[in-house]
Amino acid sequence: MRVKDTLNLGKTKFKMRGNLPVREAQWQKEWEENKLYEQRLKLNKGKPRFDLHDGPPFANGNIHIGHAMNKISKDIIVRFKNMNGYYAPYVPGWDTHGLPIEQQLTKQGVDRKKMNLADYRQLCQDFAQEEVKKQMADFKRLGVMGDWDHPYITFQPEYEAEEIRVFGKMFEKGYIYKGKKPVYWSPSSESTLAEAEVEYHDIKSPSIYVSFPVKDGKGLLDPQNTYFLIWTTTPWTIPTNQGITVNPGFDYSVVQVDDKRYVVGTDRLEVVAEELGWNDYKITQHLKGKDMDRMVAKHPLYDRDSLVMNALHVTASDGTGLVHTASGFGEDDYNVAQKYGIPVYSPMDNKGCFTEEIEDPDLVGLFYNDANKVVSEKLKKSGNLLKLSFFTHSYPHDWRTKKPVIYRATTQWFASIDKCRQQILDQIDQVNFTPSWGKLRLHNMIKDRGDWVISRQRAWGVPLPIFYAEDGTPIVTPETIEHIAQIFAKEGSNAWYKKTAKELLPEGFTSEHSPNGKFTKETDILDVWFDSGSSHQAVLAKRPDLRFPCDLYLEGSDQYRGWFNSSLITSVAAKGIAPYRGILSQGFVLDEKGHKMSKSLGNVISPNDVIKQMGAEIIRLWVASVDTTSDVAVSQDILRQTSESYRKIRNTFRYMLANTSDFDPQVNRVEYQDLNSIDQYMEVCLNDLVKICLDSYERYDFNNVYKKVFAFISNDLSAFYLDFAKDVLYIESQNSHARRSMQTVIYDAAVKLAKILTPILPHTMEEVWSFLKEKEDYVQLAEMPQVETYSNHDELTENWHKFMNLRDDVLKVLEEARDQKLIGKSFEAAVTIYPTADMQTVLTKLNANFRQILIVSKLTIASGAAPENAQKLPNGAFIVEHAEGEVCPRCRMIKTDIGADNKIPMLCGRCAKIVEEDYPEAVQEGLEE
DSSP states (O other): OBGGGGSOOOOOOOOSSOOHHHHHHHHHHHHHHTTHHHHHHHHTTTSOBOOEEOOOOBOSSSOOHHHHHHHHHHHHHHHHHHHTTOBOOOOOEEBOOSHHHHHHHHHTTOOGGGSOHHHHHHHHHHHHHHHHHHHHHHHHHTTOOSOTTSOEETTSHHHHHHHHHHHHHHHHTTOEEEEEEEEEEETTTTEEOOGGGEEEEEEEEEEEEEEEEEEEOTTTSOOTTEEEEEEESOGGGGGGOOEEEEOTTSEEEEEEETTEEEEEEGGGHHHHHHHHTOSSOEEEEEEEGGGGTTOEEEOSSSSSEEEEEEOTTOOSSSSOSEEEEOTTSOHHHHHHHHHTTOOOOOOBOTTSBBOTTSSOTTTTTOBHHHHHHHHHHHHHHHTOEEEEEEEEEEEEEETTTOOBOEEEEEEEEEEOSTTTHHHHHHHHTTSEEESTHHHHHHHHHHHHOOOEEOEEOOSSSOBOOOEEOTTSOEEOOHHHHHHHHHHHHHHOTTHHHHSOHHHHSOTTOOOTTOTTOOOEEOOOEEOHHHHHHTHIIIIITTOTTSOSSBSEEEEEGGGGTTHHHHHHHHHHHHHSSOSBSEEEEEOOEEOTTSOBOOTTTTOOOOHHHHHHHTOHHHHHHHHHHSOTTSOEEOOHHHHHHHHHHHHHHHHHHHHHHHTTTTOOTTTTOOOGGGSOHHHHHHHHHHHHHHHHHHHHHHTTOHHHHHHHHHHIIIIIIIIIIHHHHHHHHTTSOTTOHHHHHHHHHHHHHHHHHHHHHTTTOHHHHHHHHTTSOOSSSSGGGSOOOOOOOOTTHHHHHHHHHHHHHHHHHHHHHHHHHHHTTSOSSGGGEEEEEEEOHHHHHHHHHHOOOHHHHHTOSEEEEOOSOOOTTSEEETTEEEEEEEOOSEEOTTTOOEESOTTOSSSSTTSOHHHHHHHHHHOHHHHHHOOBO
16 A cells, blocks of 8 residues: 555545636526526525616627626526525616617618608617627626526617607696707707717817907997907807806906907906017006996997896906807807897708808808808908917717717707706605715705706607697696507507507597697607616516616716616606616726727727636626726726636635535534533634625625635735645544534635635636535535624734744744755654743634644644744744654655654554544555555
């Protein structure tokens, strides 16, 4: 018999390499076939509920790494909740209406203007359906578990019907109205945009200073050679100027420059003078903004007046303190014009070109940006252009076409925010925000938000359910809304385009505004944010497996102005309550240099590519390893580092499984009170870890779960407990108390860590679970570990923490001995410790095999004064010598009693005794190395 055959060497079929790209797909297929999601929910029936409502990603193209972070984060939460005493369903959803899909069809050669609208919309739906399938496969491949057979999709008939009912309820309460006012307009999309559809990029713009001759100075300003001076970056809006706005509280100066006088804000005078090269100017007069109210200027180009008005939006941060005002092309301009009874003037078509309504024939048909040059030349010719220059600044762009947008007054349907603003703000106070700053951010957005333009001039979306009578009166009644909702629920919203107005109205419907019984339909569709923002009604309130309001919305921080915002408005407006009890927002995914990911920069990382190379578990572990509440970095190098961390976790589990393969928890378990002191300590440390992780999961702090678990695996287990465990697990008798005591802890650690890590690494932990002897077939059907209470917790941990300080001292002197070539491995050392009095007390209380724990061949705890040659450290004095004797071929320690046992002379006394008891045949046959 060989010496190796007498060792309890751990064995397991749990592989060192995970082969994740292959094995994950196999696990997922098994989960689906065995309906694990349904099994988990069935187990949780009757438990407290936890509903996370999925924000719908837009169905367009394969998922990106931001999608992956979002969906994995949700999956971690839902998996944890289901394993920790909650009934937590997960219904994935998709946003499918809107311009991007129309653009994709255009790229494929589809011309919507040559098609029947209903047929075109069917093409849009077919395209969206294929994109949903594509993304669903991507999400499932990440290991995200949910009700994939019954997702919610915004083009589903039942969804569209409920969206119509939300609109109807808001209309009934007086929150919906039609008006003409400036809104974000995208000439490139030929449609209005919501605030959430606008992003900012730098552009180069003209900067002009323009003088407006004073016509009526109300006796305070001499009209002769006196001018109001304005500054603007949009020369193209000058032809539509209707007034000049000043701040009533500001001081204004009249400045003499050569033979002309200019009115300028006093606080802006120095800057303006430098800009215009006024080296020699004289202030001739001061007056207040309120004094100029209703003065009259002449338009710098045309024979018409411009009214001077007062408003507080005028600032002293830029410009001249006098603001050129065009009611059709600015929100503040519109508001002040309304106050002064000035009609909205917006002579521009959907493509951003001036219409014949403009007074200047040279501008008719001209694109607004091209008009900048023409207008500037006209101002120069009229003598009213004081300076033209160019500067680069941040400007709003259409987030889809990436082209500039303008403020343009058009007739649109609006949802009034003013009428329910306070109610919305009150509801925000009832919501829990993670991170906490989210509350103030959403509060300020609602506080400052203008009315919501909800109409869009597109084809692919839910039509506004509005009819018009013969005289143009809009018709929206509870009866018409419910009738349309029922039609949409059966046939989908395409019925609006397949049926006439009469066919869509309730049977026998009449209106005093249509004496001839003729009606027409609205052609605009609802803003896509109204679509997704109605999901609380269409999904949470309608599906029997979900609940309204839900517990959590989780999306990127951009959704404070997007889905968080629109959902809150529609829910409060229609039902008087927020749709969520909590909001968790995440940052954006950037490259390792902090740059936004884009194909042009070549820094895009595809989740599908990572899965093929490394596996979905690596992406999942990366998500858990970063603080997702802020912007996070990802790169191939970062993912490779994550892969190394994964390997460390996997190999630690492999060691634990191998060394508990002969451990039956039903038979071999040692109760806590009977565990050796060091094993009790590790059981307590494991229990403390469980508590921290459960608390962290509850706070959605996956990053802390990862950090604490990885530190425990690396430091407490690998670098400490499992390091000296070999001397017990391999060497001691198979059924010895010391070995079974340690195996109890290692097995518990494997079980509890597998459960703790399942929300993050479900594929790997499922593989681990298949090697454990637990009653559940799958770890996902198990419960999270409970936090235990140990009566000796405080004293035990305090004493072992003190011992760890002593261990640090020993490691230090061993390292120095190694540097001096006195020893090689620590097993070659004989260490003598002269502990401090306090440490001596600790060692006595712990009563452990410290030689074994310190991994040395000989350890002496000495008393009395330490000799001069002892190295003094905080916890005692230390002497390291090379151990005397020979190396035992079984335990690898240097011993002086090798050969003392005549029956097995090649072993040390300890090993000989163990072998004689466990392997009597070795005595008969003899041992060989």
